[in-house]
Amino acid sequence: MKVITQVTRDEWRFWHRTKLATTILVIGTLLTIISAIVNTIEIEHAAHEREHLQQTSxxxxxxxxxxxxxxxxxxxHYVFRTPSPLSIIEPGVDAFTGTSIxxxxxxxxSAMFSDQRQASGMTRFSSLTPSFLLQVLVPLFIILIGYASVTREKEAGTLHIIITQGANLWHLLLGKYFALVSSGLLMLLPLVIAAIWATFTGESLLVTSSFVIGYVLYILVWSGIVLTVSAxxxxxxxxxxxxxGLxxxxxxxxxxxGxxxxxxxxxxxxxxxxxFAVVEELRKLGDGHDAADPAFEQLKKNLLKKYNVDKVEDLPINFRGTVAQxxxxxxTKVLNKFAEQRMQEELSQAKIARQFGxxxxxxxxxxxxMIIAGTSLETHHRFLREAEDLRFDFVQSLNKVHQDNLNYQADMNRHKDDKAARVNADNWQVLSSFSFEPDTPKTRLSRSILYGFQLIFWAALVCFSLRFAVRRIS
Structure with a gap:
């Protein structure tokens, strides 16, 4: 262990002397810090703004x-989806799907106000979220720091000397590996701080811990790839x-x-x-604004028979309100069928793309x-379903008010006497409060298991590659 620690220290000394590695580390760490701070401020502002708009609506x-x-x-009525605590790091699909309906x-x-739909093409590349930096740019920084970890020893002839002096090659590679990992973890530090902040703002400790562990595994994998290629x-x-190229x-x-x-x-x-398919299906249902539409003839007959009257004017309820209901x-049944079909198609595509992990x-x-952070497609679909449940509930409640609290004759003569065709504002209390919460920690963790195994698979593959590299050098 002493040899491994010494090699790690020597690697850091070399990086300090060359300045290039130090500069990259400073740039990478500053970028992730600034990105985390800016994104946290934006998400916190968005959360408060959406809560305020929900209450106002x-x-x-x-x-x-x-x-x-x-x-x-x-x-x-408008409903707004407040961001999850971990969206300060991982916005996920939120920027593409919209946050209000x-x-x-x-x-x-459809959901509205998605940043990317309203942005120009170039704007998409300017959104340096912490997750983008950690997933795409930090591996590049690790490459710039460590691509010569072993090859410089080969070019200088020192690797052969170290081996002939009896040094364990595994100790040498592990020392360089830990140096690379520590550089990556340094750039990962802002994510850890942001995850701690998310825990204090309501996120589960188990979720934030799993989130951080996933990114640590990612750093371990890329550090291993860099060291293997260099070896x-x-x-x-x-x-x-x-x-x-990789x-x-x-x-x-x-x-x-993918x-x-x-x-x-x-x-x-x-x-x-x-x-067009939805419109074609809806045409068969009749016009709910027209109580005389032939599509509602059977409904009328059933009601007349039920209440034992001869005409709709004699019904104890407003026939127009019944038709509306x-x-x-x-x-809604037709709309939900098409909506579920669309969501299943989107989810099928997402799951296929995820297999490229x-x-x-x-x-x-x-x-x-995305799944751990609660910003995945599944979460967006749940938002759509909950919003639709609220929509159907308050619309049908108002239709019931139309049926029970408004006289049929006054309703029919509403164009002549508008005031007589009104109901008391107390009836608007049918609206339920809407507050969207992320999926439970258990749900998110269970959904993420497969993709955690993908990361473990890559870690195992890197270990195998390092063993192969050691045999080649030996």
Missing amino acids: EAQFLEQPDRHPHRMVHYG FLEGHRQN LSNKNGASFATLV WIVFCILIPRI SSSAAAIAPSLGKLEAD YSEAKL WLTPTSAIRSFS
Whole structure:
């Protein structure tokens, strides 16, 4: 152990003398610190802003004056998804999926206000989140620091001398490996501090610990890759070129190929095609605004028979409100069918892309990171489902008010006497409060197990590669 510690110290001394490694370490650490601070401020501001907007939206809905209940159905309501504590490090899909939905009767709107959808193409590359830096740039920094770890000993002839003097080659490589790992962990330090902050702001300690461990594994893997290539190469130039090539393949090409392959293997309908399919299906249901639509003839007959009357004017309930309820239920069933189909297609594509974590550690840590942080596609889909549940609940509650609290004749004559076709504003209390929370720690951890195994697989592969490199040198 003494030899390993000495080699690690010597490596750090060499980096200090050359200045290049020191400069890279300072730049890398500063970038991650600044990114973590800026992202934390932005996320905290977004969280407070969305909470305020949610409360404002609910207050505005409840403060509406006496109105026709169907006007409130179309007045609608906004819901906002507050970011999870760990999104200060890993924003995940949030920047692409949107964080707010306008809820109204007769339709399901898409999430709005996604940063990347509203940004220009170049803006996407300026978003240096902590997760992006750690997943993509920190491996490059480790390469720049350690590509010559073993090859410089070969070029200087000192490696052969060390071996002939009886030094254990494993001790030499482990010392250099620990030096590389410590440099990576130094750049990982801002993530650890941000994870501690997330714990104090409500995140589970088990989740934040697992999150940090995943990134530590990632640093171990890249440090091992750098050391293995350096040990197998004979020249600094060859080692550097090989490692940069691997970085391009692992961090850029394979993740991109993964997303493209997922779209090809599990294709989904385009928005225009999907919208046409929904419209075509909804046409069969009838127009819920028109109680005389033939689609509701059977409903009318059933109600007349149930209440033993001859015409809708004699019903003890407002037939128009009943039609609104019946139509909304049928329409929502159709909309949910298409929404679930779309979400399943998106999830299938995501799961296919995640399998590329067996081909690159970058995809593995990205999947692991998003799922643990609660910013994955599954979380976004749950937000959509919970928002839809709220939409259906308050719309149907207003339709029930329409049915039970508004006279049919006054409703029919609403264009002549608008005031008579209004109900008391106390009826707007049907709106439930909306507060979206991340998935439970148990759920997130169970979902991330496969991608944790991918990281472990890469760690084992690196260990095997190092053994192979030691045999080659010996």
